[in-house]
Amino acid sequence: xxxEFTLQVEADNSFSVxxxxxxxxxxxxxxxxxxxxxxxxxxxxxxxxxxxxxxSYDLIEKVKHQLEKLIEVESASYYEGSNHYxxxxxxxxxxxxxx
Amino acid sequence: MDALLxxxxxxxxxxxxxxxxxxxSEILLRCLIAEGTEIIFGYPGGAIMPVYDALYGYSDKxxxxxxxxxxGAIHAAQGFTRATGRPGVVLATSGPGATxxxxxxxxxLIDSTPLVCITxxxxxxxxxxxxxxxxxxxNTTIPVTKWNVQVTxxxxxxxxxxxxxxIATTGRPGPVLIDIxxxxxxxxxxxxxxxKCEHIRTYSPKPQLQLTNIKTAAQLxxxxxxxxxxxxxxxxxxxxxxxxxxxxxxxxIPVACTLLGLGAFPTDHPNYVGFxxxxxxxxxxxxxxECDVLIAxxxxxxxxxxxxxTRYAKxxxxxxxxxxxxxxxxxxxxxxxxxxxxxxxxxxxEIRCDxxxxxxxxxxxxxxxxxEYERVTHKEFNPTGKITMxxxxxxxxxxxxxxxxxxxxxxxxxxxTSRYYRFKNPRTQITSGGAGTMGFALPAAMGAKLGRPExxxxxxxxxxxxxxxxxxxxxxxxxxxxxxxxxxxNSFLGMVRQWQQLFHKKRYSFTEMANPDxxxxxxxxxxxxxxxxxxxxxxxxxxxxLGVSEPYFLExxxxxxxxxxxxxxxxxxxxxxxxxLPTTHD
Numbered sequence: 142x143x144x145e146f147t148l149q150v151e152a153d154n155s156f157s158v159x160x161x162x163x164x165x166x167x168x169x170x171x172x173x174x175x176x177x178x179x180x181x182x183x184x185x186x187x188x189x190x191x192x193x194x195x196x197s198y199d200l201i202e203k204v205k206h207q208l209e210k211l212i213e214v215e216s217a218s219y220y221e222g223s224n225h226y227x228x229x230x231x232x233x234x235x236x237x238x239x240x
Numbered sequence: 241m242d243a244l245l246x247x248x249x250x251x252x253x254x255x256x257x258x259x260x261x262x263x264x265s266e267i268l269l270r271c272l273i274a275e276g277t278e279i280i281f282g283y284p285g286g287a288i289m290p291v292y293d294a295l296y297g298y299s300d301k302x303x304x305x306x307x308x309x310x311x312g313a314i315h316a317a318q319g320f321t322r323a324t325g326r327p328g329v330v331l332a333t334s335g336p337g338a339t340x341x342x343x344x345x346x347x348x349l350i351d352s353t354p355l356v357c358i359t360x361x362x363x364x365x366x367x368x369x370x371x372x373x374x375x376x377x378x379n380t381t382i383p384v385t386k387w388n389v390q391v392t393x394x395x396x397x398x399x400x401x402x403x404x405x406x407i408a409t410t411g412r413p414g415p416v417l418i419d420i421x422x423x424x425x426x427x428x429x430x431x432x433x434x435x436k437c438e439h440i441r442t443y444s445p446k447p448q449l450q451l452t453n454i455k456t457a458a459q460l461x462x463x464x465x466x467x468x469x470x471x472x473x474x475x476x477x478x479x480x481x482x483x484x485x486x487x488x489x490x491x492x493i494p495v496a497c498t499l500l501g502l503g504a505f506p507t508d509h510p511n512y513v514g515f516x517x518x519x520x521x522x523x524x525x526x527x528x529x530e531c532d533v534l535i536a537x538x539x540x541x542x543x544x545x546x547x548x549x550t551r552y553a554k555x556x557x558x559x560x561x562x563x564x565x566x567x568x569x570x571x572x573x574x575x576x577x578x579x580x581x582x583x584x585x586x587x588x589x590e591i592r593c594d595x596x597x598x599x600x601x602x603x604x605x606x607x608x609x610x611x612e613y614e615r616v617t618h619k620e621f622n623p624t625g626k627i628t629m630x631x632x633x634x635x636x637x638x639x640x641x642x643x644x645x646x647x648x649x650x651x652x653x654x655x656x657t658s659r660y661y662r663f664k665n666p667r668t669q670i671t672s673g674g675a676g677t678m679g680f681a682l683p684a685a686m687g688a689k690l691g692r693p694e695x696x697x698x699x700x701x702x703x704x705x706x707x708x709x710x711x712x713x714x715x716x717x718x719x720x721x722x723x724x725x726x727x728x729x730n731s732f733l734g735m736v737r738q739w740q741q742l743f744h745k746k747r748y749s750f751t752e753m754a755n756p757d758x759x760x761x762x763x764x765x766x767x768x769x770x771x772x773x774x775x776x777x778x779x780x781x782x783x784x785x786l787g788v789s790e791p792y793f794l795e796x797x798x799x800x801x802x803x804x805x806x807x808x809x810x811x812x813x814x815x816x817x818x819x820x821l822p823t824t825h826d
Contacts, residue, residue, distance in 0.1 A: 153442055156390065161382055168383065206566040212387040212407055215442040 145174070146194050146201045147225035153213040154180050154188035162190055162214070165207050171196045175226060177233050187215075191229040261428040264394030264420070265294035268358065269302060271401035274434040275356075277329050279303045279320065279690060281313035285333025286373060288360030290425035292331075305690065305719060308711040310337050312683040314344025315709065318353050319684030322670045323645055324691035325479075327354040327408050334361045335373030338380070338419070343677055345384040345415050350674030351500060352477060354413035356404045364392040364421040377419045386414030394427035398434055406437035411445030412564040413477060447563065449580045449588060457559045457576045458592035460533050464557075466601045467493045468531035470516060470545075473500035473673075474538010474562060480583035481505070481666050484537065487590040492598045494605055496524035498539050499658055502669040507642065507662045513605035518544045518808045519655035522616075522817060523608030525808060528553050529815040530604070535559045538582045541571040542674065551813035561585045615819045616805050620660075626799035627775055629653050629728050633660040635782050636698060636726070644696040645670065645688050649681035649705035652734035655804045657700045668695075679708030685723045686716060696724070696786060703729040703755050713765040716791050724785050725767075725793045730800050731755055738803045742821070743810060762793040769793040 152158050159178055166173060172195040181187040194201070201219050208217040262270075268291060272280070280302055284292040295304060307313040310332045317328025332338055338359040348355050361367070362374045378390045387407045391400050397420065404416040461467055475484050481504055488495050488505070494513040495505045505512050514521030516528075528534070534556040539545070546552045549571060557575040560568050561582055568577045578585050620630035633656050636644070642662040647670040648654040654671055663669050670688055672680040685699035706727050716723060733751040740748050762769035768790060772781045778796065785792045806817045 157378055157382060157388075160379055164383055203566070203570060206568075206570075210564070210566045212440065212443050 143195055143197050144221070145223050146196060147220045147223060147229070148192040148194050148201070148204075148208075148217065149219070149225070149229070150190045150192070150208055150217045151215045152188055152190070152211070153215070154186055155213055158188065158213045159190060161211050162208060165204060165211070166192070166194065169196075169200060169204055169207070171200060171204060175230075177230055179233055179236075182236065191226055193223055193226040260430055262431050263290065263294060263425065264397050264427045264429070265290040265425040267394060267397050267429070267431055268401065268420070268425070269294055269298045270431070271398050271434055272329060273298070273301050274436070275401065275405045276326065277302065279305065280329045280331055281305045281307055281316045281320070281687065282331030283307055283310050283313055283333070283337060284331075285337045285360065287334035287362055287422050288331060288337070288425075290422060291358070291360065291420075304331075305686075305715060307683065308714045309709065310340035311343055311679065312709055312712045312715065314341045314348070314355065314357065315677075315680050315683035316687035316690075316712075316715075317355050318344060318348055318351075318680075319647060319670055319687030320691040321353050321355060321687075322684070323667055323688035323695075323697075325667065326691070327356055327405060328687065330355060330357040332357065332359050333373065334359060334377070335375045337373075338377040339375055341417075342381065342384055343675075345381055345417065347672050347675040347677045347680065348415040349384050349386060351672065352413050352473060353415065354408040355415035356401070356408055357415060357417045359417060359419045360425065361390065361419045361421045363423045365423075367421070377417070381417050384415075385417050388417040388419065390419040390421070391424050392421045394424050394429045397424065398432065399437075402435060402437035403440065406440065407443065411443075446581065447565070447579045449584050450578070451588065453576055453578050454585065454588045455592060457535075457578060458589055460557050460559060460576065461491060461493075461535065461589070462594045462596070464533035466531045467491065467533040467535060467598065468527060469493050469495040470498065470534065470536045470539055471495055471501045471504045472498045472537060472539025473504070474582045475501060475504040476666050478538065478563070478582040480538075480586050483583050483586035483590065485509070487586050487593070490590060491593050491596045492602070493535070493596075494598065494602045496520070498542070498545055499671065500669075500673040501539060502658060503663045503666045506664050508664065511602065513602065514609060515658055516545050518547070519659065519804050519806060521609055521659070522612035522806050522819065523605035525806070525814040525817045526608050527605055529555065529813065531556050533557050533559065535561070537561045537586070538563070540564075540567045546571065546814070547808045547816070548811060548813040612806060612819060623799075626802075627772070627778060627796055628802055629656040629798050630660050631775070631778065632726065632728060632782075632796050632798070633657050633700070635779055636700075637661045639782050639786055640696055640698070644668065644698050645692060647671065647681045647685040647688055647697065647699045649699075649701040650676045650678045651702045651705060652730075652738065652802075652804050653700055653702045653728045655735075678705035681705060682709050682725065683712045683715075685725070686712060686721050689721050689723045698724045698726060700726045700728065702734060703727055703731060703753060703758075704733045706758075707755075710761065713762065713767060717765040717767065720790065722788075722790050725791070726785070727758060727793070727795045728798050729755065729758070729795055730798050730802065732800060734802075735804070737801070739810075741801070741803070758793070758795045767791045767793050769795070771795040771797065773797045
């Protein structure tokens with residue numbers, strides 16, 4: 142059964158990294174409902190993407206491993222539902238205002 | 241070299257040396273040499289010209305093979321790599337030069353083949369402007385590379401090359417691509433000592449062996465009555481053939497090989513029970529649904545191996561050893577997952593597994609395989625009509641003692657080669673497995689021969705696939721690469737026709753081919769050639785082919801509508817394997 146998951150991906154902040162992440166999801170036909178991508182403010186060589194996706198348990202687990210297979214990706218983790226996503230979104234908005 | 245330079249060239253050279261600077265192109269070549277590269281397969285063009293210009297001065301250290309199409313370059317590099325274990329290197333220009341590599345990249349990615357491909361790109365200031373021969377190569381090749389990068393400054397070339405070789409050759413190997421803009425190739429900078437890459441923060445190619453999982457697996461194996469090993473290419477890639485042999489002999493477990501795993505276990509060993517998959521041997525397929533513990537090593541449960549997964553080895557406990565974590569539980573749910581290098585895992589398992597005897601279980605494979613011999617193989621080897629593909633491969637296997645490097649293309653002849661050539665040694669079976677790329681074999685055989693010149697290298701190809709990359713005969717002619725080419729000609733796209741016969745009521749929709757005179761084509765390239773249509777001439781023709789020290793082309797006209805059996809029908813499970821044409825479809 143499909144449901145919402147928040148996918149958190151920590152990665153190098155390099156060209157094309159977001160494309161690589163999105164490619165893994167689109168190949169598996171995982172729907173992206175919302176997305177936040179950010180550069181680490183303390184270290185510009187690192188970045189993160191937080192995605193609100195709609196898929197099944199089985200697929201999110203497989204996608205996690207396929208994302209971690211990307212050379213630039215340090216880790217991928219997922220959480221049930223959208224709470225984690227909105228917390229990340231709030232944090233990102235505050236940082237933008239501060240800048 | 242100096243004699244070929246004009247006065248101005250000489251002046252320019254000395255100016256550069258005076259300043260102690262070299263071009264990005266020269267840095268690239270020096271990096272390749274530092275990584276042990278001796279041979280490059282490539283094709284020049286506008287955006288890679290500075291590299292080719294630099295290559296002119298390095299021809300004593302880097303042998304460049306000028307192919308006739310970039311697809312030929314990458315398949316040749318694949319053949320070189322699969323035969324030698326060393327990463328293949330490819331050079332191509334921007335735009336169509338780079339996009340012509342895409343098929344080979346996809347092929348190398350799915351078949352875990354380490355390649356380093358370098359493409360030229362337009363000047364950095366023209367990126368995104370639709371300049372002449374500009375294609376977004378990085379984004380085009382993301383899905384078909386293990387890693388890729390664009391370099392726009394000469395100072396970044398060395399680090400990119402070091403990273404490329406590290407990524408291509410470690411963990412689960414794969415192809416990488418470096419796209420270098422022309423300004424970076426031309427730019428003069430001070431060269432720094434080359435530093436090999438040994439660590440990337442976000443990349444952990446070598447998993448830590450989990451001994452608890454090894455112990456659990458060993459317990460399962462020690463108590464199993466019908467354990468069964470499926471050996472994939474991971475065994476070859478990790479150099480674990482001896483470890484597999486030792487483990488299988490101690491535990492007396494039967495071993496079957498996947499298509500790319502052929503050569504990982506000697507076919508003349510008493511524990512070897514056959515080839516797996518849609519057209520694999522009868523016993524290995526049927527007994528997959530009879531075993532109680534299935535030990536899958538360095539294989540990824542491809543759908544051509546599993547058939548219908550909902551009915552695949554449901555009765556068995558599954559132990560899956562793989563270096564790629566994403567492969568574990570991807571297709572088949574495992575009981576014990578061993579995320580590890582195959583060699584390390586086998587060493588650890590062998591120590592913890594008891595000496596055992598599974599004579600009756602192994603005998604059950606032999607019983608099934610005898611049935612297959614009587615109903616399929618015997619007929620294939622002793623036909624009454626036209627020459628069969630099986631006869632040709634059997635004769636080739638006998639005359640080469642199973643020791644040649646055999647490069648097959650894709651289709652019926654590929655399955656027949658995998659079934660009837662009795663591979664004895666690692667890295668002697670080269671074929672396009674996961675991608676199923678027609679046109680692979682001819683260039684791949686060139687690369688294999690250049691990598692292993694001491695070996696007899698035979699390309700076995702169908703008449704369809706042969707015409708997809710036939711232009712590489714020019715490369716074979718120019719460099720006098722003594723590959724032996726066997727075309728099994730049935731004037732059909734045979735495997736598609738077989739499916740049309742079985743599943744589409746014999747509606748042969750666009751699969752019959754009117755072919756050219758292949759001997760005349762070979763003759764145009766000064767390649768000795770012979771056609772065999774009668775069985776009486778087959779043995780001597782193969783003998784003649786193997787006896788010459790030059791390239792040789794042998795066309796064998798085979799039965800037009802012969803089929804490959806056994807066959808797991810589409811949608812069927814491994815134990816549904818058919819030994820002959822179902823009567824309802826006759």
